[in-house]
Amino acid sequence: MRIGILSRSVRIYSTRRLKEAAETRGHTVRVLYPLNFSMHVEQDEPELYYRARRAPLCDAIIPRIGTSLTFFGCAVVRQLEQMGVFTVNTSHAISVSRDKLRSLQILSRHDIGLPPTAFARRREDILPSIERVGGAPVIIKLLEGTQGVGVILAENIKIAEAIIETLHGAKQNVLVQKFVAESKGRDIRAFVVGGRVIAAMRRTAVGQEFRSNVHRGAQATRVDLSEDYARTAVHAAQIMGLQVAGVDMLEGRDGPQIMEVNSSPGLEGIEGATGVDVADAIIAHIENQVAFPEVDLRQRLTLSAGYTVAEFPVMPGSSLAGRSLADSRLRERDIIVLSINRNGVLIPAPSGQRELKVGDMLLCYGKRIALASLIPPKEPPRRKRRTRKKPSRRAKTPSGT
Numbered sequence: 067m068r069i070g071i072l073s074r075s076v077r078i079y080s081t082r083r084l085k086e087a088a089e090t091r092g093h094t095v096r097v098l099y100p101l102n103f104s105m106h107v108e109q110d111e112p113e114l115y116y117r118a119r120r121a122p123l124c125d126a127i128i129p130r131i132g133t134s135l136t137f138f139g140c141a142v143v144r145q146l147e148q149m150g151v152f153t154v155n156t157s158h159a160i161s162v163s164r165d166k167l168r169s170l171q172i173l174s175r176h177d178i179g180l181p182p183t184a185f186a187r188r189r190e191d192i193l194p195s196i197e198r199v200g201g202a203p204v205i206i207k208l209l210e211g212t213q214g215v216g217v218i219l220a221e222n223i224k225i226a227e228a229i230i231e232t233l234h235g236a237k238q239n240v241l242v243q244k245f246v247a248e249s250k251g252r253d254i255r256a257f258v259v260g261g262r263v264i265a266a267m268r269r270t271a272v273g274q275e276f277r278s279n280v281h282r283g284a285q286a287t288r289v290d291l292s293e294d295y296a297r298t299a300v301h302a303a304q305i306m307g308l309q310v311a312g313v314d315m316l317e318g319r320d321g322p323q324i325m326e327v328n329s330s331p332g333l334e335g336i337e338g339a340t341g342v343d344v345a346d347a348i349i350a351h352i353e354n355q356v357a358f359p360e361v362d363l364r365q366r367l368t369l370s371a372g373y374t375v376a377e378f379p380v381m382p383g384s385s386l387a388g389r390s391l392a393d394s395r396l397r398e399r400d401i402i403v404l405s406i407n408r409n410g411v412l413i414p415a416p417s418g419q420r421e422l423k424v425g426d427m428l429l430c431y432g433k434r435i436a437l438a439s440l441i442p443p444k445e446p447p448r449r450k451r452r453t454r455k456k457p458s459r460r461a462k463t464p465s466g467t
Contacts, residue, residue: 067093067356069349070124072100072131072139079334080345081130087345091353096122100131100139112148126152126352129160130330136164152356154348155329159307163329166209166241169306176305178298179323181205181316182244192230195242196223205243206230219245246316246323253325256291256299256313257336257344260351263296265342267335286339297410298322309355310348312336374434375404378441380426386440392418401432401440 069088073081076097088095098116106113114121127146131139144157163169167185174180184195196204202223208216216238220226226242233240251271256263268289291299295315302324303311312331316323333344380386386394391403406413406420407427413420422428430437 067125067353068123069093069095069352070122070127071095071097072127072129072142073097074099074132074135078130080330080332083333083337083345084128084130084348087343087349091346091349093349096124098122100135100142103142103145105141105145107145112145114142114145114149124151126154126356128154128348128352131160132330133164136161152352154310154352154355155308160329163306163308163311163327166207166326167239169327170241173302173305173324173327176301178301178305179315179318179321181246181318181323181325184242185239186242187234187239189231189234192227192242193223196226199242199244202226203245203247205245206233207241207243208233209239209241246318252317254289254291254295254315254317254322255286255331255336256295256315257331257342258299258303258308258311258313259344259347260309260354261300261304263291263299264347265336265340265344266291266295266299267339269335286335288340293410295322298324302327309351372434373400373432374437375429375431376437376441377427377429378437380422380424380428381442382424384424384440386422386428387424389422390418391416391420391422394422396430396432399433399436401430401436403428403430405429 071081071084076082076085081097085095085097098121102117103121104115104118106115116122124146127143129139129143131143140157140161143153143155143160147153147157162172167183170180170183182199184199186192186195196202202225203219203221204226206218206220206226206229218229220229230240230242252268254266254268256266258264266289267286270285270287298315298321299313302313303309306327306329308327308329310329310331312328314325314328316325336342337344386396396403403416404414405428406416406422407429408423409425430440
């Protein structure tokens, strides 16, 4: 197999390890600098050039695109996608993951832990935003920062206001995020490949540093994730559409809190801390995907008029609860159950003897009208009541003293 790695240099640890792992497995590898590409866009004939010549043919691409190259790098990946080349992470997933605000907005629609986050531009909105996330101390983040750059801890509201106003004055967009005190200087990086966590490490900052990035001297140790943390990491990567991802989580009192989902996670820290050959796992995943490419069911199966793919839960009181698939008579209604998600455990291609239980999430293909009768109506969104901190009352000083 011919594999291309989009990277600025083979001397970078992650790039070198991926190249070594691919060659060890018998593949031909080329490291290609994204800025050396040029594109030709024409109906039915998309072309890609590398250093003014037609780009080398590849069966698969591993994007290792730096933050500063996101726009052009994603354009190159998109062109390769148009040409039918398999890409480990798609251009859309990369661009979404690089936008901190957008990625948090997408994650917030799902049942997944997130630290409260605010975004504002007007000066008069800064103080209310800080109060809405729980008040000082708060974390202030640049939208496009990486490796801990542009992440600031503001100990009190006055400092937070000054920092945000200064950054706004420099035309920088910033997020204000709740400071998870119980996780100060510590986080977990879970490395997800192909829908499973293959390695995880806990990063602990040294000294007074609160940022736990390995590039800033943090100590990394191997950690065995609980089911809750592993499920959250995989779920976050799937929501973002990433097949290879580094999912950063804080250890909050209420469980895992997603900080970031990285589309180009480094390999040096995770391999050094865990001893897991992450590069080999990525290449093995590529081999499986190129041999059996994923099919977008929602695009392919909806081509049949009146048919669609839908996902819905088995609710209390449903006629499906307590019945086997064979007794549910779904097939008689032209509905095929593709999989059952039961408490985070996926049951693919369930047999007719499989019993359906309340809370099961069914992924089905079938007649739109028949499926519509099984999907529970959406409840209108409810606003959560926010508890405001009562202002502290100072003791009155007696007059005349």
